Amino acid sequence: MGKNNIAEEVKNKQVIFRNYVTGYPKESDFYITTTIIKLKVPQGSNAVLVKNLYLSCDPTMQFQMRNVQSPSGTQSFVPGSPIHGFGVAKVIDSGHQSFSEGDLVWGTTGWEEYSLIQKPETLFKIHKSDVPLSYYTGILGMPGLTAYVGLYEIVSPKKGDCVFISAASGAVGQLVGQFAKLMGCYVVGAAGTPRKVDLLKNKLGFDDAFNYKQEPDLDAALKRCFPQGIDLYFEQVGGKMLDAVLLNMKDHGSIIVCGMISQYNLVRPEPLRNLMNISFKRLSIKGFLCRDYFDRYHMFLDTVLPFIREKKIVYVEDIVEGLEKGPEALVGLFSGRNFGKQVVALANE
Amino acid sequence: MGKNNIAEEVKNKQVIFRNYVTGYPKESDFYITTTIIKLKVPQGSNAVLVKNLYLSCDPTMQFQMRNVQSPSGTQSFVPGSPIHGFGVAKVIDSGHQSFSEGDLVWGTTGWEEYSLIQKPETLFKIHKSDVPLSYYTGILGMPGLTAYVGLYEIVSPKKGDCVFISAASGAVGQLVGQFAKLMGCYVVGAAGTPRKVDLLKNKLGFDDAFNYKQEPDLDAALKRCFPQGIDLYFEQVGGKMLDAVLLNMKDHGSIIVCGMISQYNLVRPEPLRNLMNISFKRLSIKGFLCRDYFDRYHMFLDTVLPFIREKKIVYVEDIVEGLEKGPEALVGLFSGRNFGKQVVALANE
Known part of the structure; x- marks a missing residue:
């Protein structure tokens, strides 16, 4: 040998x-x-x-x-x-x-x-x-591409649109929020600790944020943050949060679904009561998987690397x-x- | 006076x-x-x-x-x-x-x-x-326009697509099925009595139909009728049926939602377990209300009146x-x- x-x-x-x-x-x-x-x-x-x-x-x-x-x-x-x-x-x-x-x-x-x-x-x-x-x-891997595909390919919000993000301080959520801010949207996120809420509001530039674990009524929390309703919901958690969001979507609003982490481990997923709003509010719901979009990876890098270098995104x-x-x-x-x-x-x- | x-x-x-x-x-x-x-x-x-x-x-x-x-x-x-x-x-x-x-x-x-x-x-x-x-x-009023808008404006199935319709013998469903047959689709409907199932199969030209009240397992019924999965689901009932459909949609399939009659009167709507398939299967779900489309009414009449006169639709x-x-x-x-x-x-x- x-x-x-x-x-x-x-x-x-x-x-x-x-x-x-x-x-x-x-x-x-x-x-x-x-x-x-x-x-x-x-x-x-x-x-x-x-x-x-x-x-x-x-x-x-x-x-x-x-x-x-x-x-x-x-x-x-x-x-x-x-x-x-x-x-x-x-x-x-x-x-x-x-x-x-x-x-x-x-x-x-x-x-x-x-x-x-x-x-x-x-x-x-x-x-x-x-x-x-x-x-x-x-940010430069799968979660970054997920956030990018969601907002740049699946549903692009317009300037002034009201955008809500669950799991907002997570790997994907923090980017979705910052992309939406760069697009001129009003952006609110939900997270599960006071420290995460502070992060969203004071470091990541979200317009508002709330701790979903401390809100006795998610519907009321959403109505407080979105008195006019939600144009775009970036869905990552499912369950109770999705149900409350359905009550607070604007007519013709959109929901992007890239996950439902709250439900992954439940033997009995939480019941939803408000799905009928899909027709009443003429909602569009679009699910996607990041792996269908790996061919966009280099386009994505060309967009996001300058944002990082110019400190437009943290x-x-x-x-x-x-x-x-x-x-x-x-x-x-x-x-x-x-x-x-x-x-x-x-x-x- | x-x-x-x-x-x-x-x-x-x-x-x-x-x-x-x-x-x-x-x-x-x-x-x-x-x-x-x-x-x-x-x-x-x-x-x-x-x-x-x-x-x-x-x-x-x-x-x-x-x-x-x-x-x-x-x-x-x-x-x-x-x-x-x-x-x-x-x-x-x-x-x-x-x-x-x-x-x-x-x-x-x-x-x-x-x-x-x-x-x-x-x-x-x-x-x-x-x-x-x-x-x-x-057929020439709101239900007819609903069926027309669903299949001609919201999501038009292609020839050979597998289409499933709940409440299929009702005011809207019987037309959706017949429109889809005219478009060259494989069409299956669910209804709630043997007589309605017979109507779908033997009078309305559906390819197959089943009595959802007599099926012990809706998932199994759908797998029997759609071994390759469903391309388009026309949703009118919600609840258990929607949950079973989510398991049987093809990747990139579409769901049109114009109602959820099974849930309207329930104080506690039925829990859904399979919503996560929205992202896994990259589904598109689109809700609509017929009343947004009354300006299409005359175009609709021009389409459907000849179908009635030529007995292409009953x-x-x-x-x-x-x-x-x-x-x-x-x-x-x-x-x-x-x-x-x-x-x-x-x-x-």
């Missing part, structure tokens, strides 16, 4: 999926283990071997924990194997002509220190700049250090424990 | 609204009375006085029975006064330049033998033909004779007792 096949073997810490989950996931649904990995792509393969730098915690990962085909089309986790999700990584070795050692990439990777990625076509190359690499799990991340903190961070998403985009940092580079 | 002011006075039987209703309306929420009316428009008024020929029973009338502002924007009934709705009538006397004695009209009128209509601008003139006058409460009516039968017929709508469009006939002309 030649020199090329003598590969360094290193320890590879991993977050392993214990077993399928029903209801809310718990930290104990995962465990940490350490295996050995060769830092070399197998000969003849067009895989790439990467060192993972940042891992993204995303609400939709909950579906991958269930023993049913994921309704969003993503691949379920395999009990006894490392979980996977979006992340930022550095190429250590490449069998694929598009990638070379040292390249920075983002895309689907494993929750482990090193991953052998069998389909590197799905990775995006990162052109290194002054922007933090972790941003490629958030982005709040909640970064925990070390793979061991991953399960806690991931599970925390479903109780809103994160403050901004939840990221797990493994290494700087 | 001149001769013009000597008006004939006649008895005027009326359906009076007893009081506001909560839950399902009952026959006893109405009573019949007889008053006296002058068959003459008051001098200086631009009202018209009509003899009512056919009255329409419409699901949305339930909202007008409640002591809350109707969410659909229609005017509530007044306790102690006659109820109102769509009807066909003959002009007896007119103070309005657009109408003359003997004209046939359709539009909003009272549930009584004679009505003084204060805003005749809202009436449509009927150009008498070989088509039954009662059709102007149904229309099933359930006509009861006499104002006294009105309350029973109206209340029957909410348990699906009607077989086709429910009409109350008062006089032939």
